[in-house]
Amino acid sequence: xxxxxxxxxxxxxxxxxxxxxxxxxxxxxxxxxxxxxxxxxxxxxxxxxxxxxxxxxxxxxxxxxxxxxxxxxxxxxxxxxxxxxxxxxxxxxxxxxxxxxxxxxxxxxxxxxxxxxxxxxxxxxxxxxxxxxxxxxxxxxxxxxxxxxxxxxxxxxxxxxxxxxxxxxxxxxxxxxxxxxxxxxxxxxxxxxxxxxxxxxxxxxxxxxxxxxxxxxxxxxxxxxxxxxxxxxxxxxxxxxxxxx
Numbered sequence: 001x002x003x004x005x006x007x008x009x010x011x012x013x014x015x016x017x018x019x020x021x022x023x024x025x026x027x028x029x030x031x032x033x034x035x036x037x038x039x040x041x042x043x044x045x046x047x048x049x050x051x052x053x054x055x056x057x058x059x060x061x062x063x064x065x066x067x068x069x070x071x072x073x074x075x076x077x078x079x080x081x082x083x084x085x086x087x088x089x090x091x092x093x094x095x096x097x098x099x100x101x102x103x104x105x106x107x108x109x110x111x112x113x114x115x116x117x118x119x120x121x122x123x124x125x126x127x128x129x130x131x132x133x134x135x136x137x138x139x140x141x142x143x144x145x146x147x148x149x150x151x152x153x154x155x156x157x158x159x160x161x162x163x164x165x166x167x168x169x170x171x172x173x174x175x176x177x178x179x180x181x182x183x184x185x186x187x188x189x190x191x192x193x194x195x196x197x198x199x200x201x202x203x204x205x206x207x208x209x210x211x212x213x214x215x216x217x218x219x220x221x222x223x224x225x226x227x228x229x230x231x232x233x234x235x236x237x238x239x240x241x242x243x244x245x
Contacts, residue, residue, distance in 0.1 A: 028060065069157050091166070096159060119226040143195075
């Protein structure tokens with residue numbers, strides 16, 4: 001009540017705010033609404049406010065892209081940059097995410113830092129297309145992409161590897177951190193049903209994580225190990241992550 005905006009000319013009598021978080025979980029601000037008259041928010045109003053805040057938070061987190069992505073954007077002309085983006089999901093396409101991985105491998109080698117990749121696959125995606133049609137399948141891919149992007153931390157890169165398969169490049173990821181990291185990403189997918197033109201769908205994903213073995217392991221070998229771990233997750237019941245050996 002002592003705030004100058006309340007006591008002064010603005011005469012604020014109503015305020016509601018939702019905290020906004022950075023990629024690493026710190027509260028960096030609020031998404032808020034205010035008015036000069038007293039108001040009561042319904043549960044629907046609160047849900048709408050939280051949805052808008054989530055959109056704002058995603059935009060903030062998108063600013064924290066990896067150094068390799070920044071370098072690559074700087075090196076690209078406009079036409080090449082456009083050709084490096086997957087049209088549907090607006091993420092890096094296969095060629096671009098592999099180029100980012102190569103840059104991160106060089107960086108990790110010079111800095112003597114760990115590096116990991118996570119290969120993800122949407123569970124039972126073919127049945128979504130077969131049952132509801134490709135338009136709904138595209139909606140699921142777009143929502144899946146948004147959820148993964150919002151769960152990433154600063155410095156990580158994310159791209160569509162093919163079909164319903166996606167690759168995350170994770171700098172400075174120690175093996176001890178991989179289990180918690182994987183669960184956080186998978187929880188972002190399963191947290192709530194996805195809204196589509198045919199109603200809400202419960203969607204999960206499977207993941208395989210591989211820690212880079214160093215300069216004697218190339219990108220292909222690293223991704224193959226992540227792919228084997230991904231299929232281990234599928235054999236074990238899906239909606240889970242496995243670590244590559």
